[in-house]
Amino acid sequence: MAVCRLGLIGYGAIGKAVCTAFAGDDLVKIPAVMARRVRDLGPDGPIVLTEPEQFFQQQFDAVLEVAGHQALRDYGERVLLSGADLVVTSIGAFAADPDLLERLTDAAGRFGRRLIIASAGIGAxxxxxxxxxxxxxxxxxxxxxxxxxxxxxxxxxxxxxxxxxxxxxxxxxxxxxxxxxxxxxxxxxxxxxxxxxxxxxxxxxxxxxxxxxxxxxxxxxxxxxxxxxxxxxxxxxxxxxxTGKIVAMAVVKTVRQLASPLVIGL
Missing domain, CATH: 3.30.360.10 (Dihydrodipicolinate Reductase; domain 2)
Structure with missing residues (x-):
């Protein structure tokens, strides 16, 4: 099965957990992270970029947003237009901005990509x-x-x-x-x-x-x-x-299912 190239917007607790979970993984690779400040994640870790233009020059199959509502508003549509699926954790942004979900869904449809709402901290x-x-x-x-x-x-x-x-x-x-x-x-x-x-x-x-x-x-x-x-x-x-500990675990599960040959609970 093809490797999933995952971009990451945000490097807080969830972002760190995702990078740790997929370090050396065969199916999910993280080429780059967009964050507010530069960090050195080691020779085998992803590069950390602070400029959106540099981030979107990378090639991703999917981008995971873990940076908050404003980041989703700023970059969500651009992710989809770049040809990558968008995995969203800041779902509450759709409540504050009623048009946002429609815009992102429309962009996903026009460019043949997926807007994926992660279950994150909630089951069922x-x-x-x-x-x-x-x-x-x-x-x-x-x-x-x-x-x-x-x-x-x-x-x-x-x-x-x-x-x-x-x-x-x-x-x-x-x-x-x-x-x-x-x-x-x-x-x-x-x-x-x-x-x-x-x-x-x-x-x-x-x-x-x-x-x-x-x-x-x-x-x-x-x-x-x-x-x-x-x-x-x-x-x-x-x-x-x-935030509950289960949130990062659930996000890792969602990302893994992007590349896994076995998908449970879809």
């Missing part, structure tokens, strides 16, 4: 999207993280996170509005919404929970197929309490 998207084929009546999602995970978000404007003594609802409404207000924390809600009923019809509740140290995420759906309830309880990363 396969069964949810399958249920949507027959028809969904409701999709509800609850995201619980301890108060420190909400530091640096809009929640600080209304709540004293340091003084919380009991679980507190920070937000309740549509997945579109929740992903827009909490762009670093609930990209997963946008993924659930796009797999099911859409950003405006998916109900989201966000809770700062003083009783937990993990991230507990629940998805409940009802429709023609019946009903299901999915719950995950994941450990946050040490350097970023907003």
């Amino acid at each position: 998207l396969d069964i949810l999207s399958a249920a949507a084929v027959g028809g969904l009546d409701s999709v509800r999602m609850v995201v619980r993280k301890d108060p420190t995970a909400w530091v640096g978000t809009i929640a600080e404007e209304k709540f004293d996170l340091d003084a919380m003594t009991e679980p507190t609802v920070l937000f309740e409404g549509s997945a579109r509005e929740g992903a827009r207000l909490f762009p670093q924390n609930v990209n997963i809600s946008a993924a659930v919404a796009l797999a099911g009923l859409g950003l405006d019809k998916t109900h989201l509740t966000i809770i700062a929970d003083t009783t937990i140290t993990t991230h507990i995420i629940e998805v409940e759906a009802h429709g023609v197929f019946g009903s299901f309830r999915f719950v995950e309880d994941v450990v946050p990363t040490e350097d970023n309490p907003k």
Whole structure:
């Protein structure tokens, strides 16, 4: 099977994990990373470029975005126009910019490429999207993280996170509005919404929970197929309490399936 040449936009915790996972890999090669500052990743590592023009001069089969909403807005369409598939992790950007998904989907179609929305930190998207084929009546999602995970978000404007003594609802409404207000924390809600009923019809509740140290995420759906309830309880990363450890693992899985002769859960 042909080697997948993967470009990387962003070199934070997820980017580092992806580079580490595919160091010396036979099926996935990473020629270059676009980041804000130059780094030396060693003689066998990818080159790190800070100039977009230099990055897009490289030849990629796919480009993985792990740099945030603005990076997706700035470079998403250009990736597809360059002839590469685009793997997206900053899915919440589609909530803040309703036209972005349409523009990227259109670009992918015109140039025969794929816009791939990574499952990243949430599971059960396969069964949810399958249920949507027959028809969904409701999709509800609850995201619980301890108060420190909400530091640096809009929640600080209304709540004293340091003084919380009991679980507190920070937000309740549509997945579109929740992903827009909490762009670093609930990209997963946008993924659930796009797999099911859409950003405006998916109900989201966000809770700062003083009783937990993990991230507990629940998805409940009802429709023609019946009903299901999915719950995950994941450990946050040490350097970023907003993100669970499973996110980097899931992104590596998504990238591996771009090149693997065996694909599970498509």
